[in-house]
Amino acid sequence: MKLHNNTILITGGTSGIGLAMAKRFAALNNKVIIAARSEHKLIAVKELLPEADTIQCDLAKPADIDKLVHTVEQQYPQLNILINNAGVQYNYDFLTEPDVHQKAVHEIETNLTAPIKLIAHLLPVLEQNDNAAIVNVSSSLGMVPKANAPVYCGTKAGLHIFTKALRYQLNHTKVFEVVPALVDTAMTQGRGTGKISPDRLVDEFIRGFERDKYEINIGKVKLLRMIQRIAPALADKIINGKG
Numbered sequence: 001m002k003l004h005n006n007t008i009l010i011t012g013g014t015s016g017i018g019l020a021m022a023k024r025f026a027a028l029n030n031k032v033i034i035a036a037r038s039e040h041k042l043i044a045v046k047e048l049l050p051e052a053d054t055i056q057c058d059l060a061k062p063a064d065i066d067k068l069v070h071t072v073e074q075q076y077p078q079l080n081i082l083i084n085n086a087g088v089q090y091n092y093d094f095l096t097e098p099d100v101h102q103k104a105v106h107e108i109e110t111n112l113t114a115p116i117k118l119i120a121h122l123l124p125v126l127e128q129n130d131n132a133a134i135v136n137v138s139s140s141l142g143m144v145p146k147a148n149a150p151v152y153c154g155t156k157a158g159l160h161i162f163t164k165a166l167r168y169q170l171n172h173t174k175v176f177e178v179v180p181a182l183v184d185t186a187m188t189q190g191r192g193t194g195k196i197s198p199d200r201l202v203d204e205f206i207r208g209f210e211r212d213k214y215e216i217n218i219g220k221v222k223l224l225r226m227i228q229r230i231a232p233a234l235a236d237k238i239i240n241g242k243g
Ligand SMILES: NC(=O)c1ccc[n+]([C@@H]2O[C@H](COP(=O)([O-])OP(=O)(O)OC[C@H]3O[C@@H](n4cnc5c(N)ncnc54)[C@H](OP(=O)(O)O)[C@@H]3O)[C@@H](O)[C@H]2O)c1
Pocket: 011, 012, 013, 014, 015, 016, 017, 018, 035, 036, 037, 038, 039, 041, 057, 058, 059, 060, 085, 086, 087, 088, 089, 110, 137, 138, 139, 140, 179, 180, 181, 182, 183, 184, 185, 186, 187, 188
């Protein structure tokens, strides 16, 4: 992949991993478009990156996705990279959580349905442009599940296998998956130890992206996946704090 002069839509580009990607791609002389939910975060990111464009969009709302697609088709027909990064994780117990249905649907809509819908709608635009790519941000928890986040793990496992199948289907548009373990962001505040910074993730992602490495396992994910192949029960124990 060429790293310069692209037009890149990054969902969830106002915080954490998405923001670090937005900053890096803007510094590499790309047109960056950031779509996220919260208006005040979009204003803050515009102050930080005046050259980026921002679009308010709640990806869990079908009407907002339709509006985002329409805006991209009308204003950015040169779009050649779509980064599906926005995501939410809720921790809950199916026996005690009163809001299981609402939380589960929200995780599925945001983490799995939205990326698939955006790809379905924006693929005709990507296919018309050179150096075209889709980048889906999944998670090590889509490979090895964590007990207190079953739906999150399910959405990321779904995104992983969807990404792989789509890669086999498409020729012109390259399909990448970024598989992070713990990264120090708002999502992981108060959770876990041994986190890496979003900038370190982006360093690794960019190296893989440039070399057309389609499945980019970040940091400890490489070792975790190796352990999972050899001793799956041990990998489960490591993720659930009993290894
Ligand atoms: N942090 C980790 O350790 C880790 C590990 C593995 C995978 N990941 C994945 O990496 C991605 C980024 O996570 P992060 O850690 O950077 O989280 P983060 O700092 O919480 O950022 C999440 C971003 O997604 C946006 N977002 C959430 N729901 C949205 C919605 N319904 N519509 C539009 N935008 C929405 C947020 O914007 P608003 O706040 O405005 O909604 C924010 O910009 C996620 O897919 C996550 O699952 C993270």
